[in-house]
Amino acid sequence: MAAGTASQTAQTAAGGGEGPEAALQAAFDAAVAADERIEPRDWMPDAYRASLVRQMAQHAHSEIIGMQPEANWITRAPSLRRKAILMAKVQDEAGHGLYLYSAAETLGTGREELLDKLHAGRQRYSSIFNYPTLTWADVGAIGWLVDGAAITNQVPLCRCSYGPYARAMVRICKEESFHQRQGYELLLALSNGSPAQHEMAQDAVNRWWWPSLMMFGPPDDASAHSAQSMAWKIKRHSNDELRQRFVDICVPQAEALGLTLPDPDIRWNEERGRHDFGPIDWTEFQEVLKGNGPCNEQRLTQRRRAHEEGAWVREAAAAYARKHTPGADPAVRNGKATA
């Protein structure tokens, strides 16, 4: 909703004799129902705010942790062109993390606080980044499948009811689509390359397919937050609906790549007009979420280490800023600050 509209509506309603909280809630509900955007200064239910913080923090953390599996191949990229593309992509991910932390900060939380929660294991990141990148082809599979799944999830978020999140997603989706095409093109080059390269590409798709389907979250009947998020128009489609869309998109793309998907049950269902596909191993998904995936420990340890080893750098920047900012405490400005 436009800044001001909600509070005006709320005041008017509050003057009408109802309790102020009920009036605010009514204005909020009306704005959501009318597909208006909720902005940072607008009143919002505490649970809406908490749910958004949880989702946006998890999203930001995923961008930051998600740098690791790909950065793992920067120093080994097999051509300078591919190396440049990969570096640019990892750089974009850091930028996406920054947009998303900024968007989350509009809800009254801080980046430092969110990072602390990530490091303490109290907030999550996407389960997909707990899988290892074992060959160069994994960089392509991540671009095609992981970014593809992310886009399927994120395009509807461009219409999310919370304005700052929706606007961040518009920018992010543009860059993600570009990454996804680059990943696809990388796999295409491998698939059409030598037999060893083709095999490398197929092996990567075999390992990344199922974890990518898990990115859409648990099935609808087991998804704790879905119904409320959809009612608030944070989410626009259910997990299973988005997963189905993704499968329908990927099947012809795999054919064009000359690669197969590792699911013998995938077939076109004429009646539904969609693809049927095999069952997902939800036990594996739950284990990865609980911290028992192949790389959970490694990913979090590296992130914590980067943060801890960088503490003296951040302290130096803060001390310098205090000394060189007009109006700062002269005692601090004159002496050398100590950490």
Next chain:
Amino acid sequence: MTAALALGDDALVLSHRLGEWAGHAPVLEEEVALANIALDLLGQARLLLSIEGDEDELAYLREERAFRNVQLVEQPNGDFAHTIARQLYFSVHQQGLYAQLAAGEGPFAGMAAKAVKEVAYHRDHAEQWTLRLGDGTDESHARMQRAVDALWRFTGELFQPVEGVDADWQALHSRWLEDVTDVLGRASLTVPTGPQSGAWTAGAGRQGIHTESFGRMLAEMQHLHRSHPGASW
């Protein structure tokens, strides 16, 4: 030795070292900044190596003794202060050199004119961090001084004339000393007093004599490309 290889290898190797920071930087903004600088340098390397031949053959199929980069750029990242000191020394030099090349009419004038804008940004980034670390906390000051001292002996090689690069190397050196002395002074750091080069480095990288860590860096960089001879990616 050809000039394009010398300049191209400098950019290629430093870009690779900066790429090693991805996912390890002290703050998210530096993930973006270090990758950005690495990308600029990689772009420069690709242009320069392409003047000489096929960029991938040159990057991936030469052995250690055939690389012509200065030893400064192959030095391991160390801590953040070490990376910043290396970047300061190199960027100040590269900006001076590219400004001269851009003003001339040699084969590198066009490339240098484009790159000098990027390098001005790299230099500013390195200077700003040198100030913050040097004039930050006691710990950051000590770390920055250590880094500045440790890398000093690799800086003399920057001013060894490169055949085919039409520059006033003497003037580059004086200007570099002036600029670096100024930044270190503002950062409350002491300019190292030791020699800028010696028997161990003088012109060595340019002749294909490198330091020990370089071979390992190349092994990592080249292994995949070498494992699939003739493949395209």
